[in-house]
Amino acid sequence: MWRGFISILKKDFKLILSSKFFLLALGSLILYSCYINFVYVKLDQDIYPVYIYDPMNTHTRVSSEVTQVDTIEDLKEKYSDGYSVGIDASSIESEIVIVTSGITSTDNFRAAYALSLLSPESSYTVENIGQNDKEMKNRREITSEFLFFELAAVGFLGLASLIFKEKQMGVIRVHGILPVNKSAFIISKLCLFLLSDLVFTCLLSIINLGLSAGWNVLPVVFIQAGILSIIMALAGLYCAIRVPDFKQFSLLYLVLAIFITTPVFLAAQTNINWNWINYHPMYHLFMGMKNSYFSTPSVGSSYYLVCALAIVLLFLLVHRALTHEMAKEG
Template identity: 65%
Template sequence: MGYSFFSLLKKDFTMMLSSKFLLLIVGSLILYSLYINLVYVRTDQAIYPVYLLDPAESIENISGQIIRVDNMEELQSHTSDGYAVGIDATGAAPKIIMTASGLDSTDHTRTAYALSLLSPGQSTPAEVIGQNSKEMKSRREITSEFLFFELAAVGFLGLASTLFEEKYMGVIRIHGVMPISKSLFIFSKLILFLLADLVFAFLLTVINLGLEAGFSVLPAILVQTVILSIIMALVGFFCAVWLPDFKQFSLLYIVFAIFITTPVFLVGQTSITWNWINYHPMYHLFMAIKNACFEMPVGEPVYYIICVVSIVVLFLVAHKTLTREMAKEG
């Protein structure tokens, strides 16, 4: 029993190597880390630039944020983007010149902000109550997003691709007559992909959150990784046994990657709220990973109970499909 399980593991590991699966993981890791560190962390939205046309320098004490322009054409062209604000101070009273943004409230704020720069008025700075800086928030946010996407996609895809290869080679048919339990057949794959996912989660977290923050969130992240990885691998197992060929599977995969995860990210990462998203199982899995990344309390007992129940159900379904497929193959 122990020996046969070990040889199953060895076989699956060799298949993982030969299918360049590990290469895919390393490639994704590099791609994501470069994107996070070179692009995402640096994205910011600047405050509205304010341009002032005041050749006579009639207004004193203006804020250093204001950019002076020399003539009306310049003022018009700088303020044509629906974001920047212009102040024309050539008349008796300053006049605001801008292109509407499409939102009245935003235009109101733009006008008020531009006017406030003309006077030296002071303001009590806002009270800051959060723990994260903008950079740290961006890092946590995007790490949770990529981790979720990769775990959902790779667990699903990796397991399926090795299983399809075995299907083509007739391994499933051979297993039908071998004295190895089908549960072991499923287990050995689950364990390998779980290990790969854990390594990926570890590296992605530590590389992008840094050693200190990375290690403090790691326990929570690894727990969520285990849950998501097992669920996705079982779904992948079921689909791979059920669908006749890899082509169909890959189309399903693209569909999954784009359409199932997009609403989850939209609700999870922006201020959009849709109540129906609560019925979307992936949303809860994503929020668990996100909360883990932000060191916030993750899920209630009921969440874990549902996860365990679904893992058991998925396992039974996968087991049953495998039995049926083996019977079909003779």
């Protein structure tokens, strides 16, 4: 039944080679790594600069991170950037002054942070669950985001372009009369894209986190990358088989990108708080990927069960779509 599977693998590999997919992946790897190492880790913006106007020296024990200004106009100028926080201590009661970010939770956080700097001697009990210097934190964060983007978007497109090529040549129909299990046709593509994605994951992690840190997170990251890679490859296969041409596919891709992944990035990367995002499957995949880079296993067995079910369901859908495509008119 599986006779010829290796031939399908070899043929798919040649097709991927001719489609320049590996070149694109290599380009992405270089681009992401350059951005992370030469740009992102150097964006060292302080957390909410705090300025105080205190003409009567009311606050004598303020933190050294608070900058004194001489006039109320200076204070106004400083907090007008929409990011800094001002403390006006010219009257009996000190006031926190900010230009609102538009998100209440962020504004509250900025105000609380400024207040904490007014009385730095207060002690807080903090549970230390790991060590992460700021640069490593940034590296892990951006690497996980780039990897998610690469696997979700570029892998999806790469597989679709492969299927469109085969559709254009009409060879999918020939496989309908060959004595080979149709699943072999799907599994060979999944294997190649999974392997390619895992190699990409390994290189991206080691180049950007360093050999030791990268190696430590790889086992967990591999699991998340594997899940995402298989799900996106199956989704790409299904869409590419069902949609008649690449133009319509591009439109569908745009819709998917805008309405499916954008809310996930917004919810995870900003302080926007949407309760419904918990029902968004991509959000969980994104958070799973991100947590895996921080070695914070936040997912339980139900997450893996749902992923396994999703993979099985998508596989059956692709199998059905493929059978339908093979029976199409020439």
